[in-house]
Amino acid sequence: MFRLSIALALLLVLAPQRPDSLATAQDKSLPQSNTKVHLHWGARPGVLRYRLQLAVDREFRDIVFDRIVNGTETDVNDLPVGKYFWRIAAFTKAGTLGDFSSAAGIDIAPPAPTFEPSPRPTPIAAAERPRTVSVRTIGGWRAAVGDVARPMVAHLRAPDSVEVVATNSNGLTFALDAVNGVQLWSTRRPTNVPAAVFNPPLIIRSATGLDDVVVFDGRIAIRIDGRSGRELWQATLPSLPAAAVATSDAAGPIIVVIDNSQRKLLVVNGLSGQLISEVRLSGRVVGSPAASVDQNGQFFLAYETGAIELRDKSGTLILSGSAASPATSGPLVVKGRRDEVIKRPDMLLIDTREGLTGITAGDLKPLGRVTGKEETSRGNLVAVDLDGDGLPEVMVTTQNGYLLAIHSENGKLMWDTNVNETPQGLAFADLDGDNVLDVIMTTANTFATALSGRDGSPIWKDVDSSESAANHANALQTRGLIAVPMASGILVVASDTSHTGLRAIEFPRPGVRR
Numbered sequence: 001m002f003r004l005s006i007a008l009a010l011l012l013v014l015a016p017q018r019p020d021s022l023a024t025a026q027d028k029s030l031p032q033s034n035t036k037v038h039l040h041w042g043a044r045p046g047v048l049r050y051r052l053q054l055a056v057d058r059e060f061r062d063i064v065f066d067r068i069v070n071g072t073e074t075d076v077n078d079l080p081v082g083k084y085f086w087r088i089a090a091f092t093k094a095g096t097l098g099d100f101s102s103a104a105g106i107d108i109a110p111p112a113p114t115f116e117p118s119p120r121p122t123p124i125a126a127a128e129r130p131r132t133v134s135v136r137t138i139g140g141w142r143a144a145v146g147d148v149a150r151p152m153v154a155h156l157r158a159p160d161s162v163e164v165v166a167t168n169s170n171g172l173t174f175a176l177d178a179v180n181g182v183q184l185w186s187t188r189r190p191t192n193v194p195a196a197v198f199n200p201p202l203i204i205r206s207a208t209g210l211d212d213v214v215v216f217d218g219r220i221a222i223r224i225d226g227r228s229g230r231e232l233w234q235a236t237l238p239s240l241p242a243a244a245v246a247t248s249d250a251a252g253p254i255i256v257v258i259d260n261s262q263r264k265l266l267v268v269n270g271l272s273g274q275l276i277s278e279v280r281l282s283g284r285v286v287g288s289p290a291a292s293v294d295q296n297g298q299f300f301l302a303y304e305t306g307a308i309e310l311r312d313k314s315g316t317l318i319l320s321g322s323a324a325s326p327a328t329s330g331p332l333v334v335k336g337r338r339d340e341v342i343k344r345p346d347m348l349l350i351d352t353r354e355g356l357t358g359i360t361a362g363d364l365k366p367l368g369r370v371t372g373k374e375e376t377s378r379g380n381l382v383a384v385d386l387d388g389d390g391l392p393e394v395m396v397t398t399q400n401g402y403l404l405a406i407h408s409e410n411g412k413l414m415w416d417t418n419v420n421e422t423p424q425g426l427a428f429a430d431l432d433g434d435n436v437l438d439v440i441m442t443t444a445n446t447f448a449t450a451l452s453g454r455d456g457s458p459i460w461k462d463v464d465s466s467e468s469a470a471n472h473a474n475a476l477q478t479r480g481l482i483a484v485p486m487a488s489g490i491l492v493v494a495s496d497t498s499h500t501g502l503r504a505i506e507f508p509r510p511g512v513r514r
Contacts, residue, residue, distance in 0.1 A: 037106060040073040041088055044098075049091040051100075058085050058103050083107050105354065107369070135431050135450065135460040138489060140505040141181035146170055147499040150200040150425065150480030154211040156184070156226035162484050164493055165201050165213055165226075166502065173201060173215050173224065178484045178491060181504060185229025200480070202246040204253040204270050214255060214270070216241050221255065221268060235273030237266055243288040243330075246270065247313075249297030254313050256289045256299050265301070267315045277315035283307065287330020292361070293346055300331040300361075302350050308364050321364025325352035332381045333361060334392055334408050347408065349381055349394055356381075356396060358411070370411045383408060384428045386437045386453040395439065397423055403439070405456065417456035421445060425480030429490040431507050432459055442481045442494045447503060462505070 039052070052074060054065035064084070065076055068091070085103040092098060146168035154175070156163045162178040174186035202214040204223075212232065213224040219240055223232040239259040247254050253270025265279040283303045292298040297313035306323040308331065329351035336345045346361035358367035383392040386405065393414055396404040403423065405414040423441035431438045436453040443449070450460040481494030489508040496503040 036075055036077045037079065037108075038073065038075050039086060041101070043072045044090045047090040047092070051089045051091065051097060052086065053088075053100070054079075054084050054086045054106075056082060056084060060085070060087070060103070079108055081108050136508065138506050138508045140491070140503065142496070142501060142503050143176055143181040143183070144501040145174060145176075145183070146172065146501065148495045148502055149478060151482050151493055151495070151502060152200050152203055153178075153482050153484055154203050154213070154226060156211055159209060162486070163226075164482070164484070164502070165203065167201050167215055171217065173213065175213075175226070175229065176502070178493070178504075179486065181502070187224060187229050187231065202244060202255065204246045204255070205248065207252075214244075214246065216244070221257075221273060223270070223273060233273040235268060235275065237268075238275070238278055239264060239266070241266070243285075245289045245291055245299065247291035247297060247299055248295055249313060250295075251297075254297050256291070258285050258289065258301075262286075265311070265315050267313060276313065279311075279315040285330075286327045290331040290333045290348070293333055293335045300333065300348060302327040302329070302331045306350075306352060308348065308350065308359060310361075310364065319364050321359060322366070323350045323352050323357045323359060324366060325354035325357065325369075327352050329381055332383055332394075334383045334394070349383070349408070351381060351396075356394070356406070356411075358408075368411060370406060380423075382426050384437060386414070386428070386439075388435065388437075395426060403441075403451070403456065405439075405453075415454075415456040417451060419443075419449075419451075424478040425494065427481050427483035427492060428453070429483040429485075429492070429507070431490065440481065440483060440492055442479050444479070445497065447494060447497055448481060448492055448505065 048070060050069050050072070052065070052067050052069050053060060053063055054076065055061070055063045084106045086106060087100045087103045089100040090098040145166070148166045148168050151164050151166040154163050154165045155161060156175055163184065164176040164178050167173045172186055172188050175184040176182065177184060203211050204214055206212045206226065210226055212226045215222050215224065219237045221235045221237060224230070225232055237257065239261070241257045242260040242262060243258040245256050247256060248270070255268040255270050257266040257268065258264070259266060262284040263281050265281055267276040268274070269276055283305055286302050286304055290300045292300070298310060298318065301309045301311065302323070304326055306325050306327050308321045308323060309317055310319040311317055327350050332349040334347045334349055336347065347367065348359040348361050350357050350359065354369060356370040358369070359365065360367060380397050382395040384395065385392045391407070391409045394406045394408050396406060398404065401418055401420055401422070402416050403419045404416045406412070407414055419441065421443035423443060425442045427440045428437040429440060430436065431450055432452070434454060438453045438459060439451040440448055441451070447462040449458065449462065451457065452459050479495045481492060484491040484493060486506065489506050491504050491506050493502055493504045495501070
């Protein structure tokens with residue numbers, strides 16, 4: 001778990017429960033000062049008794065707990081500080097012992113000073129969701145703009161206007177009116193060669209308060225005026241970019257780039273295109289940098305080794321920490337409640353080989369980990385406040401086809417659902433009017449499917465034929481999607497399954513929460 005582990009100093013073992021698996025577990029920590037841990041595993045049909053073992057080594061040569069348990073859960077009390085592994089095996093009706101499950105880890109650290117947690121709003125039960133509400137569409141548009149990986153939302157003409165910005169696979173960057181899909185401007189990269197698929201256009205704030213666009217053409221970074229499509233500057237980078245993020249401080253926008261060796265950091269002045277710094281890093285970076293939420297020009301990096309760094313806009317190292325396991329994703333910054341900044345600090349989430357790990361953003365100290373050997377993530381993390389309680393949930397897509405919604409405050413599972421296909425993009429909007437943001441996803445073979453944000457159940461699916469998707473199974477570009485708030489409702493925009501342009505579907509409920 002995450003924030004509660006400051007008080008409890010326990011790491012959870014968490015995985016969605018399925019009847020056919022004994023190797024799934026969900027630890028439910030209780031607010032106590034001792035090292036009590038509650039273990040819970042998936043039931044085997046017809047099995048009432050299980051053998052539970054805990055050991056200090058993964059091979060179970062040094063067993064510290066061995067007990068027969070009736071049912072699928074039990075408490076283990078007064079474990080000394082340290083790392084443990086646990087497993088279970090079922091007793092059949094004939095009284096024979098089945099195979100043990102794979103081992104799951106538990107880390108128990110010394111208790112830290114406790115705090116009084118703030119009340120959490122009572123969650124709405126899944127049964128209370130108004131299932132009689134029909135999710136319908138009221139229109140949309142199509143734009144033949146070519147193969148687009150990930151469209152972006154921007155405010156190019158006025159603070160209250162909404163535009164769609166994207167770059168297609170042929171290097172054409174364009175802006176569309178989100179209401180009707182009409183093209184406002186377009187500009188082609190100077191070399192007119194296929195775009196490197198690494199990053200969507202970057203949206204940066206101009207001095208007028210409107211958005212401008214930054215695109216990459218090989219080693220060239222180009223800033224485009226969002227209102228007119230006019231080029232503002234070009235800058236030649238020392239090496240090819242592989243990932244980039246836009247941040248800012250009081251002086252203006254800053255562009256942070258990781259080069260294609262993943263060992264070099266480039267920092268660019270977003271106002272002029274001037275290179276601020278070029279830093280050789282100590283190892284290979286995973287994923288994209290993550291900007292601090294405080295608009296101070298600082299940003300976070302995650303390394304393959306699990307090392308975490310906070311750097312300033314000059315690229316200078318400010319602080320370092322560790323996720324205690326090799327990282328498999330870049331850092332995701334989760335903003336804490338600003339009315340309780342002491343109790344709810346900002347947090348980093350990083351996927352590792354040992355599970356999803358929480359780290360305090362202020363001092364890079366580990367908070368805890370959600371682990372599950374069979375539920376390894378694909379490294380795509382998204383944080384969004386589904387239920388509106390001020391604390392975001394984390395969306396995790398697992399290797400075996402599950403989508404998990406996890407409470408960021410305590411690491412507990414909100415819901416899980418089998419999505420069969422890996423989501424290539426996620427967006428969020430209240431489509432069924434129950435005051436909970438629903439999850440809209442696109443996959444390689446479907447334009448969009450909507451799941452209830454309350455319990456993960458399907459509530460809508462696009463009926464457009466997927467024949468065209470089969471004809472483009474080898475397309476290199478993945479497909480992202482966005483939810484755009486409109487005066488009349490919600491507009492969901494993504495590349496169509498044939499990879500020929502953008503498609504938009506409008507829903508009549510204005511439920512996007514910022």
